[in-house]
Amino acid sequence: MYKQEIEKIKPEFEKALNYVVQKLMSIRTGRANPALIENTLIDVFGSKMPLKQLAAISVPDPRKLRVEPWDKSYIDPIRIAIETNTSLSPAADSTGLWISMPELTEDVRKDMTRTVGQIDDAAKKTIRKYRDEVSSSIQKMQRDGLISEDDKFRAKDELQKVVDSYNVKVDELIINKKKELEG
Secondary structure, eight states: OHHHHHHHHHHHHHHHHHHHHHHHHTSOOSSOOGGGTTTOEEEETTEEEEGGGTEEEEEEETTEEEEEESSGGGHHHHHHHHHHHSSOOEEEOSSOEEEEOOOOOHHHHHHHHHHHHHHHHHHHHHHHHHHHHHHHHHHHHHHTTSSOHHHHHHHHHHHHHHHHHHHHHHHHHHHHHHHHHHO
């Protein structure tokens, strides 16, 4: 019975892990990565659309991004949106935009490392919140006589193993991003 409670919460842990992945992808490390701009909202024809729906984004070399809109009339709105919403400066040509990745200064690296730490804290806080919910649910099952006290301790141990495995995955992502930021 308690196993269903633990299984029921795993998708929430996955969401926390996906949150970390998405947030870390948007952090610039001095290397070109389409994730830096693909979700930038572009104002076209009175509505806002993510860049990835309006253009092909490629990485011709490690320090440059190439944005080629499917409709060339989008070049200027895309350029304006990227300049406004990021610290990047695109250069337009007749078929699209070139974006060069600037070198990271020490201050920017420190800020980004601090941001990575905040992402880590938010994910772990979310995981703890869901662990506590399931733990309370298990406690209630034992009080209501649905499971024995031994099952309660078994369930809490099993829950903690699942929580630990997700925390390890988050830690690996965070460590890798910090290494990227260091150089």
